[in-house]
Amino acid sequence: MDSLGKFLTLLVALLRLPSAIYSESYSLNYYITMVSSPLPGLPLYSVIGYVDDVFFGKYTSDSRRARPALQWMAERVEPEHWQMLAQLGQYYENVHKIFMMQFRNLHNQTKGISVLQVKFACHKHEDGGIGGYLEFAFNGKEFVVFDKDNLIYIPGTHEAQVITEKWNNREFQGQRNKNLIEIECIGWMDKYVLHGKHYLLRKVPPQVKVTEKASGGVTKLLCHVYGFYPRDVDVKWMRNGADEVYSDEAKQILPNTDGTYQIRASVEVTPREGDSYSCNVDHSSLEKELIVPWEPTISTHRGIALAVGASLVLLCVLIVVFGVLAYRRFHDSRI
Incomplete structure (x- = not known):
């Protein structure tokens, strides 16, 4: 399997962190960030997982471990699962280092700090329809977007054309990514629903x-x-x-x-x-x-x-002033 194929396989594997939902329509989202140089308080590499807007797991280069963010996940999912995800996260981190170097080279960036971001998601609608996306960004700008309906990568910048031409020429790459979004990711979401329904179907009044x-x-x-x-x-x-x-x-x-x-x-x-x-x-x-x-x-x-009170005082003053002026005019008119 080529490096991109391994990368995408690992991406979906990381999506297999336990989660839960609270409605018939839900989504599984991962936000991946890598920086080229250390920044205070920010790991070089991090993977943050959400079900809808609920944060439920992460992997970072600091701990090199995959950790659940919710107590019920830690209790219900076997430790071996998290160990496996940690191994995948470590490999995934190494693959992204290669991506970072490639993207920096394309931009002739030899100094300063670069930021690579990846967003991956799958979602299911109330009517049973499914969807999802895979997007890459570099230094805050959209870089590459995967079109799962047409099975191609679309460049977001002139520099990205070099990458997309290479990725689009890889046989079966697009179909593999489509399956990752619409079959594997959705399957894992359905499994996590069974574990987390008790948590995310709850109602807590404000x-x-x-x-x-x-x-x-x-x-x-x-x-x-x-x-x-x-x-x-x-x-x-x-x-x-x-x-x-x-x-x-x-x-x-x-x-x-x-x-x-x-x-x-x-x-x-x-x-x-x-x-x-x-x-x-x-x-x-x-x-x-x-x-x-x-x-x-x-x-x-x-x-x-x-x-x-101030308004009343002001009103009284105005009445007195108006009365005095009226009296003077009346008095002057009689002289």
Whole structure:
């Protein structure tokens, strides 16, 4: 078997890390990264595995071991399986070193740090359809993409044409890659479903904490939603129970170490007397939308009262001034 064939075989073998799913539609994804020189806190080589958005395993050049990220995988999958994956990871790492040198040579890059990335995935839809992809990137730019329907590699840059011509001339290479995506990878996913269904079919309701921070007459409301599973969630701020409050701050769902997720949603408002605000959370674990009202602190109440008081004082001053001016005009008109 040629080096590319070994590489792709190892790539799918690494995809055989145990995993789980929580819906009829799911995907198995691997993100592979290699750097040409050491960087602080970053291994020279790493393979990170996900089922949908759930991180479930990795291999790195630092440990040279394949390790499960979830407790149930460590308990249910035999140690020999992880040992085998570690051996494949070590070989896979050596193959990518060759790829790194080839890609650097094509770009005449003899100095500096280069980054090689590979994305491999297979997925199954609710209707039973299957798909997947294999992509290579170099220094942050798409380099080569495998078209599994036409069984060819497509160059993403001028330099990549040299590589794709070589790979496309290898007999049966395209069909082998298609089988790896649509048969082997999918087969392993189905197997992992049996192990992980208990984990990824669970429903964990979110916890919600609402806080505030006032500055310069503007109040920033923060809604921290945490500890929920599965990942999909809708969080929004509402005014008076009817109007959604717009915010230009992006809401990003982040993973927790225990396998749950968290998200923060914040808005800046200028509270007025009579206004109410609430953080509304919609999640599959809830029977109905969770509404958590914002309860202004004493200082915020004082600020609103001062603002209202200042407005009343200003209004009174305007009335007095208007009255004085009106009186003078009336008096002057009689003279």
